[in-house]
Amino acid sequence: xxxxxxxxxxxxxxxxxxxxxxxxxxxxxxxxxxxxxxxxxxxxxxxxxxxxxxxxxxxxxxxxxxxxxxxxxxxxxxxxxxxxxxxxxxxxxxxxxxxxxxxxxxxxxxxxxxxxxxxxxxxxxxxxxxxxxxxxxxxxxxxxxxxxxxxxxxxxxxxxxxxxxxxxxxxxxxxxxxxxxxxxxxxxxxxxxxxxxxxxxxxxxxxxxx
Numbered sequence: 646x647x648x649x650x651x652x653x654x655x656x657x658x659x660x661x662x663x664x665x666x667x668x669x670x671x672x673x674x675x676x677x678x679x680x681x682x683x684x685x686x687x688x689x690x691x692x693x694x695x696x697x698x699x700x701x702x703x704x705x706x707x708x709x710x711x712x713x714x715x716x717x718x719x720x721x722x723x724x725x726x727x728x729x730x731x732x733x734x735x736x737x738x739x740x741x742x743x744x745x746x747x748x749x750x751x752x753x754x755x756x757x758x759x760x761x762x763x764x765x766x767x768x769x770x771x772x773x774x775x776x777x778x779x780x781x782x783x784x785x786x787x788x789x790x791x792x793x794x795x796x797x798x799x800x801x802x803x804x805x806x807x808x809x810x811x812x813x814x815x816x817x818x819x820x821x822x823x824x825x826x827x828x829x830x831x832x833x834x835x836x837x838x839x840x841x842x843x844x845x846x847x848x849x850x851x852x853x854x855x
Contacts, residue, residue: 656717669681673752720736724751733759
């Protein structure tokens with residue numbers, strides 16, 4: 646391990662070969678911490694502690710100096726160029742949110758973007774975030790409408806069951822009983838009104854009544 650001066654970085658299936666001391670230029674980043682960990686262990690033990698290494702990468706092979714990261718390789722060209730040149734540029738054909746996520750993963754602040762990319766980056770980011778906000782609001786409205794429609798549908802079903810299906814609940818049976826009672830009472834009243842002598846009695850104050 647003392648003789649390995651290069652680190653072999655695999656981003657998904659793409660290989661990037663970089664000098665260890667190049668990564669040391671940005672000690673607070675993910676790769677910078679990996680380089681610092683290696684430098685520290687070189688002076689104390691021939692092997693880096695597994696738990697500490699695996700926090701910084703997805704897999705590794707110390708004997709060959711290979712480290713594996715399950716990330717998209719398109720952003721990494723810009724990332725590794727930042728270590729080499731000190732200049733960080735936006736990847737134009739990549740989603741700005743994905744680019745921002747990768748910056749966070751590698752421990753690089755968006756503040757380091759070159760001035761030529763700053764305005765473009767923030768404009769794109771603000772636009773995407775605004776569109777995402779609108780989409781969230783739209784989904785929220787659609788969800789509320791769906792809930793309201795579901796509630797209305799459930800209410801209509803309850804009313805229908807109360808009126809048409811007496812067996813579904815106690816309330817439906819009561820309504821059915823009351824309805825039948827009114828029907829029977831109405832029929833009984835109509836029947837009585839047709840029987841002679843049971844109908845309405847004449848008004849005794851009527852002068853025409855002898």
